[in-house]
Amino acid sequence: MTTGRTASTILNLPRVAKRxxxxxxxASLCVLTVWLAFYLRLGDFVSLSGPPSKAVLYSIALALPIFMIGGLYRAIFRYSGGPALMAITRATAIYGLLYAALFTAYSFDGVPRTVGLIQPILLLLAIGISRAAAGYWLGGAYKNLLKRSTLPKVLVYGAGNSGQQLAAAMAHSHDMRVVGFLDDDVRLQGHVINGLRIHSPVDLSNLVGSLAISDVLLALPSISRKRRNEIINTMLAARVSVRTLPSVTELAQGKISTSDLRELDIDDLLGREMVHSDDSLLLAHTEGKVILVTGAGGSIGSELCRQLLRLKPKTLLLIELSEFALYEIHQELTPIAAETETTLVPLLCSVQDYPRMCEIISTWQPYSVYHAAAYKHVPLVEHNPxxxxxxxxIGTLQVAKAATGKVAKFVLISTDKAVRPTNIMGASKRLxxxxLQGLAGHVHGQTIFSMVRFGNVLGSSGSVVPKFREQIKNGGPITLTHPEITRYFMTIPEAAQLVLQAAAMSRGxxxxxxxxxxxxxxxxLAKRMIELSGLTLKDTDNEDGDIEIEITGLRPGEKLFEELLIGDNPQSTIHPRILTANExxxxxxxxxxxxxTLQSALDSNDVSQVRSLLLELVSGYQPDGPIVDWLTLAQAQKS
Structure with a gap:
């Protein structure tokens, strides 16, 4: 048992036991100091039997009652300081006077009179040192014990290996304290593992009250997303915050630690399993090749880079306009690239810079280009069309032209907002x-152009999930533009993986x-996130709730519903999650x-003509309001 555990054991004893x-x-110190006093007087260690035993008995018989009366056993000596030491000095002085008087006034055979003078001095030192040592030793342990008692109490869902590793890793956590397990296996319920009892999940609501549980940690990394969703649903009524461990594949290397815990993202609740791609097909189009990614510092671009590195390309070119974003992704990927022996090349570049893009492509001669660079925030683009x-x-046009005939494959990352758009962002992505559709027919296979269209990705910059989480953390309200607004969602890793799979299948x-x-x-989604935080929705039916949802109204160009297809003729592919459309x-x-013509209108900043051309070129484009370009509005006010 470690000294820390010994101290905690002593501190947890009843007060009578501590005294x-x-x-x-x-009493032991009395015996020790009498023995040392004999040694100092005689220069030899003597047995404390026979006449010397009288010195021991008188010492204990005098010291303990005097110390009791002096209040030495009422003080909490882990807090010993000046007043406590003064009390020890007074009590020991009284004891010393009586003990010295006893052995100097009366003659005891076999006990030198000077022992009565030496022993009280030694006892004062011994008692003082013992109290100081106890204060140092137990004081720190007490503070730790007190601190741990105030930590949020949590239960670990899953008493298997992952759960036990997590509980062990959190034994000395300064963030939360594990007080038990939850497990569906009735054979385990009621048993104790490492001092922690295993409870039935049906008892969670009662445990929240009796044990003051604040969080439940899901230590079930290998279960399906559907099963995780079912478990979470059963816990919502208990009003606890839920956190989870990553998937089992993410934990394959090393032991589980508290740093592996993460907030429960809404992607855990999508209720469908991720379908993995055909790695052999992906490797054939990536391993040992030069790959270029534009917008490499963005949400999708950075995840594409992570997954491409797993496929061991020879060189990965990172194209990014933002210096900070490029620095961040380069720093993150450098150690991974070292493991896969991939050369990373971070390149500051605007995709609109045709000459620089031509130089980059001519110099490194990439096999494929993943074009993820784009402005995607609907209101910002609407105000800056x-x-x-x-x-x-134009950025897509310039990169595609630079790649034509020099790159085997070119993949555009598109969006569902390109379908019957009501905003500039969607219209620009459809264009x-x-x-790429026009170039594919024009260059006749010199470069295989393809596009991958999907909806919102969870956790990307501007995504509602991190925004809602921050608003919940700040006590609300959650701001929502419209109560009926609906979106498609996909996780960033799944979207990136399917992009790579689609690119490998492309034929032009x-x-x-x-x-x-x-x-x-x-x-x-907002209500679910509130519940998963262990809080309640504040509305007309529950005035005492924690977080309110505030409706702010649709922003310029924002649609209530998004679509993925312009027509109704999708065709299946060899992958169950990838369709093709003919538009x-x-x-x-x-x-x-x-x-x-559009380029001329852009160069002259003629927003009205730009909008007219978009209406002509983009099928289904229907702007839902007047022009809200900041520059145009400011110029109109001056005129």
């Missing part, structure tokens, strides 16, 4: 798709659409002339 321990310690179109459309001009599952009402587009010679 008996101290009494026994002081010229720059949004330049980046999303970007049309650029393909428009791939990812199966996003069922759409999710954002208000339901109309303009022949390249016609479309290129229209793009030149």
């Amino acid at each position: 008996l321990v101290v009494l026994a310690t002081d 010229i720059e949004g179109i330049k980046n999303n459309l 970007a798709e049309m650029v 001009g393909d428009l791939f659409v990812l199966d996003m599952g069922e759409p999710v009402k954002i208000i339901d 109309t587009f303009l022949p390249w010679n016609v479309f290129e002339n229209k793009l030149n």
Whole structure:
């Protein structure tokens, strides 16, 4: 048993037991100091039997009652300081006077009179040192014990290896304290593992009250997403915050630690299993090759880079306009690239810079390009339409032209907002798709162009999930633009993986659409996140709730519902989550002339003409309000 555990054991003893321990310690010190006094007087160690035993008996008989009367056993000596030491000095002085008087006034055979003078001095030192040592030793242990008693109490769901490793890792945690397990296995319920009892999950609501549970930690990394969702649903009524461990594949290396715990993301509740890609197909198009990713510091671009590194490319070119984003992703990927022996090349570059993109592609001659660079925040692009179109459309055009005939595969990351758009962002992305569709027919296989279209990804910059989590952390309210707003959701890793799979399957001009599952009402997502935080919704039915949802109104260009297809003719592929769509587009010679006209309007900052051209070019584009470009509005106010 360690000294820390011994101290905790002593501190947890009843008060009477603690006093008996101290009494026994002081009695032992009386014996020790008498023995040392004899040694100092005679220069030899003597047996404390016979006449010397009288010195021991008189010492104990005098010291303990005097110490009791002096209050030495009422003090909590882990807090010993000046007043406590003064009390020890007074009590020991009284004892010394009586003990010295006894052995100097009366003659005891075999006991030198000077022992009566030496022993009280030694006892004062011994008692003082013992109290100081106890204060140092037990004081720290007491503070730790007191601190742990105030930590949030948590239960670990899952008493298997992962749960036991997590509980062991949290034994000395300064963030929370594990007080038990939950497990569905009735054979385990009622048993104790490492001092922690295993409870039935049906008792959670009662345990929350009796044990003051604040959190439940899911230590079930290998269960299916559907099963995890079922477990979470059973815990919602208990009003506890739920956290989880990553998947078993993420924990394959090393032991589980508290740093592995994460907030329960809404992707844990999508209720469908992730379908893995065909690695052999992906490796054939990546391993040992040079790969280029634009927008490498963004949400999708960075995840594409992570997954591409797993496939061991020879060189990975990171194209990014933001210096900070490029620095961050390069720092993150460097150790991974060292393991896969991949050369990382971070390149500051705007995708609109055609000459630089041509130089980069000519120098490194990449096998494939994943074009993820885009402005995607609907309200920002709506208020800055010229720059949004330049980046999303013209940037795609310039990179695609630079890649034509020099790159084997070119993949555009698109969005469901490109379908019958009501905003500039969606319209610009649809035009970007049309650029690749037109080029695919024009270059006749010199470069295989394809597009991958999907909806919102959870956890990306601007995603509602981190925004809602921050608002909940701050006590609310959660802001929502409309109670009926609905979106498709997919996790970033799943989206990136399917993008790679689709790229490997592309044959030229393909428009791939990812199966996003069922759409999710954002208000339901907000309510679920409140519940998973162990809080309640504050509304007219529950005025005493914790977090309120505030409706702020739709923003410029925002749609209530998103779609993934313009037509109704999706075709299946060899992957169950990837479809292809056949959508109309303009022949390249016609479309290129229209793009030149649009470029002139962009150069002259003519937002009205730009909007007119978008209405002409983009099927289904229906802006839902007037022009809200900040520059145009400011110029109108001056005129």
